Amino acid sequence: MAPDQLSTTFAALADPTRRAILARLASGEVSVTDLAKPFDMTLPAVSKHLKVLENARLISRRRDGQWRPARLEAHRLREATKWMERYRIFWEQSLDRLDQHLRELQREDKKHGRGK
Amino acid sequence: MAPDQLSTTFAALADPTRRAILARLASGEVSVTDLAKPFDMTLPAVSKHLKVLENARLISRRRDGQWRPARLEAHRLREATKWMERYRIFWEQSLDRLDQHLRELQREDKKHGRGK
DNA sequence: GATGTATTAAACCAGTCAGTTATTTAACCA
DNA sequence: TGGTTAAATAACTGACTGGTTTAATACATC
Numbered sequence A, B: 001m002a003p004d005q006l007s008t009t010f011a012a013l014a015d016p017t018r019r020a021i022l023a024r025l026a027s028g029e030v031s032v033t034d035l036a037k038p039f040d041m042t043l044p045a046v047s048k049h050l051k052v053l054e055n056a057r058l059i060s061r062r063r064d065g066q067w068r069p070a071r072l073e074a075h076r077l078r079e080a081t082k083w084m085e086r087y088r089i090f091w092e093q094s095l096d097r098l099d100q101h102l103r104e105l106q107r108e109d110k111k112h113g114r115g116k
Numbered sequence C: 001g002a003t004g005t006a007t008t009a010a011a012c013c014a015g016t017c018a019g020t021t022a023t024t025t026a027a028c029c030a
Numbered sequence D: 001t002g003g004t005t006a007a008a009t010a011a012c013t014g015a016c017t018g019g020t021t022t023a024a025t026a027c028a029t030c
Helices: A005-013 A016-026 A032-036 A043-055 A074-083 A088-111 B004-014 B016-025 B032-036 B043-055 B073-086 B088-111
Strands: A059-060 A070-072 B058-061 B069-072
Touching: A005 A016, A005 A043, A005 A074, A005 B004, A005 B016, A016 A032, A016 A043, A016 A059, A016 A070, A016 B004, A032 A043, A043 A059, A074 B073, A074 B088, A088 B073, B004 B016, B004 B043, B004 B058, B004 B069, B004 B073, B016 B032, B016 B043, B016 B058, B016 B069, B032 B043, B043 B058
Parallel strands: none
Antiparallel strands: A059 A070, B058 B069
C-alpha cells in the first residue's frame, strides 16, 4: 500500500545517514561518490539512500555527463514542519512550566539564603 | 543498536495511526480503549503504537485505576522542528522562485492578451 | 572499440515493523 | 471469592529496511 506523503517524509528522515546527506546538500549539488565519502558503507548503499530521498521528494537528481548529482528539495520539509507547528503551543506551554519552575526554585533559594 | 533520538522521533512520526493518536491527545489524556475506537485494528496493535510513542518520549503514561491514559509530551517534537528549521531558508527560497515564476507567467499572459 | 570511472540494478540476508490471535496481569465490583 | 473490564505480553506472520556482493549500464577518453 502506498503510504501517505507525510509518512514517507518522516520515514526518509528517520535515518542519520539520510539526514547527513540532506545536510551536505544544503551547500549545493553533490555527486554520489562525493556524498558517499564520509560514510562507512558501500556506494550501492548510498545510492539506495538517495533513492529513498528521491522517492520522498526530498532531493532531485540530474545528469551531468557520467555524474548524477543530487540537489536538495525543501518543500516536503516545509510540509512536515507545518504538520508539527500545530504542537508548538504544547512545547511552549511546557517551556513556560519549566520557566515557572525555575523561578520558583530561585525564590526558594532566596528564602533559604542561597541567593547570590 | 540504539538509534539516535532524532531518528527515533521521526520513525515514530512515520505512521499515520501514530500521528492520529498524537492529534487526539492534543485535546487531553485518553485511555487506550478510547484511543483505539477510530481505528480498524485490534487493541494490542494500538497498545504497540503507544509503546513506540512512549519509547520516543512523544507521550507519557500514568495509571488511573484500571486505565492507563496517555498524555502528549511535546519537547521531542520541538527538537525535531528545530532540526528542520535550518532548511527553512531553502523552502522560502523556492517559494520566492515560485512567486517569481507566477509573476512571469502573468506577464506572459498579458503580453498574449490572455489577461483578465 | 577498449578501457576506466560513475552509478545503478539484482539477488541475497538479518533485523525490524505492523499487524494478528491467544494468554496473562491488574484493578474494579459484588 | 468470582466475574468483568482495561491493558499488556507472547508468539507468530508477512512485508519492509539497510546493508552486502556481484553484475550491468552509461558516459569519457584514448
